[in-house]
Amino acid sequence: MGEITLGQYYPTNSILHRLDPRVKFLGTLVYIVALFLVRGPVGYAVCAAALISMIVLSKVPFRYVLKSLKPVVLIMAVTMLFNLLLTPGEVLWRFWIFKITEEGIRMAAKMGIRLVFLVSGSSIMTLTTTPNALTDAMERLFGFLKIIHVPVHEIAMMMSIALRFIPILTEETDKIKKAQIARGADFETGGFVKRMRAMIPLLVPLFVSAFRRANDLAMAMEARCYHGGAGRTQMKPLRYRKADYIAWAVVAAFLAVCICLSVTGW
C-alpha cells in the first residue's frame, strides 16, 4: 500500500489481462513496427482502430492511458518542433533563420501521432500485465539465447527480485523517514548541503536493511535448494490457450494488413 504503485499495473479482469504475457509482449512489438511501417491515412486509421479496441478490451479507464503520456510530453514536443523546423520542402512561413515547410507540418503531425500511439500502445501492455508476468514472458522468449551462454534465467530472476524489492524498500524508506521525523529530523527545510546531510539518518538504515534483506533472501533461496536455472521447472508455466491462439491470429492479420498498406502507401 505505497504511494508508488509498481509499474502501472491496473488490476482488473479483462480479456487482455488474462492473455499470455508473451502474446502481449510480441503483439506490442508488432504494433510498434506497424506504426513505423504505415505511411498513409488509412494505415494510421487502422493503427488507431487497433489502439482504441485494445483500450476498450483492457477495461482500463481512459485517463490511466492518458496519464502514461505525461512523462513523454517533453520528448514529443521537442521531436515535433525539430521535425517542423528542419524538414526541407516548400516554404510556407519564414521567420529569422527558421522556416516552416508544408512537409515539415506533415512530418511533425505524423511524428506526434506515432509517438502518442506508441506510448499509449505500450502502456496498454504494462497496464494489463504485472511486471512479474512480463519477466516471465521475457525469460521464455529469450530462452534461445541460452545456447550462446547468456544466463537468461538468472537475468530474469534478478529482474523479478529487483521488481519485488521496489515496493518493500519504498515502504521501508517511508517507515524510517517517519521514525526519524518522529525524532525531530527535518527533511524539508534548509539549503542543499543541509538537506543532503539530513539524508544520512535515512540512507544509513536503509542500506543496512537492504543488505540484511538481500542476505536473508539469499539464505532463504539456498535453503530451498535454489542453484540457478539448470533443470528448474516452474510452478505456473506459461501455456497458450485458445484465446492466445486467436490473439496470435489477430496480431498476424494486423501485421499483414499494415504491410500491405505500407507497400501501397495508403
Added chain:
Amino acid sequence: MLIEIQDLCYTYGEGTVYEVMALDHVNLKIGEGEFIGVIGHTGSGKSTLIQHLNGLIKPTSGRILFEGKDIWEEGYDRRSLRTHVGLVFQYPENQLFETDVLTDVMFGPKNEGLTKEECEQRAKMALRQVGISEDLYKVSPFELSGGQKRRVAVAGVLAMDPEVLILDEPTAGLDPGGRNELLNQIKYLRDKRGITVILVSHSMEDMAVYANRLIVVHEGKIAYDDTPRNVFTHHRELEKMGLSAPQITYVMHDLKARGLEVDTRALTVNEAARSILMALSLRKSMKTAEAQEKQD
C-alpha cells in the same frame, strides 16, 4: 485533556484503485498519566491511529487536538509537537544510524536545538533508564544484540523527554526476559515521571498487567474503550474480531462452567490463583459443614 481526537477519518490511496478506509470516524480522549493499551487485529488501523497522534499522518477529515490546540492548524509547530509526543515505531532498531550508541541517542535532542552538553546529559539519562550500561556508549549500535538495539532505539525517543510515549509493539521479537524488562521500565517511567503511555501490543497478557485502559480497534473503528477487566468480559466478541482474551480468562470461564465459583474477571495468573484457592476452600468448608449437619 492532553490529546483529543475528534471524528478522525483516514483513507489510504485516496482516488486510486487501492483505496482503503483505515480509520472511520474515531473519537478519543487521552488524559494525563494514563497507561493505555491499544489492541487490534493486523490491519485494523491501530498503527495508522497512533501515527496521527504526533502529526506524522494528516487526517483525511477530523481534528486532533494536543493540549487543546489543533495540530493541523496553520502555523502549528509540528516539529516541536514530536518532542512532546514521542513515538517508538515497530522494530525501532531499524532506525539506528550513527557511529556510536551515545551519538545516536543524542539525535533527537540535537534536533530540538539543545546544546551539546544538554544533549549528552539527556542521552545518558535515557540510556540509564533503559538499562544500557556505560561501557556500551561508544560501541557501534550495529554491534549490539537485538534486545540492546531495541533499548537504545527506545532511549532515542526517551531522550527527547516526551510527555506522551507511544510504543508500537515494542516487545515484538524480544525474548520473555527482555520484554518484561522493557515493559517494567516503561511502567516505572510512567509511575515516576508521570508520562502518558500508549502501548500497542498483541499480547493480552501484557495488557492485563500494565494497561489501565484498553482500546480495541476493529476495522478502523473503536470497538471497546474500557478497563482491561471490563473489555475481557467480551471475550466472545473479541474472538470474532480475531483477537482473544488472556488465557487465564478462558481457564476461569471453564472452571466456572464446571461448577467452581471463581471470579471470571481475574486478570492475572496471581489473581486467578487466589480466586481459585478461595473457591476451593469455600467448597471445602461447605462440604465439612454438610458432613457435620449429617452427623448431627
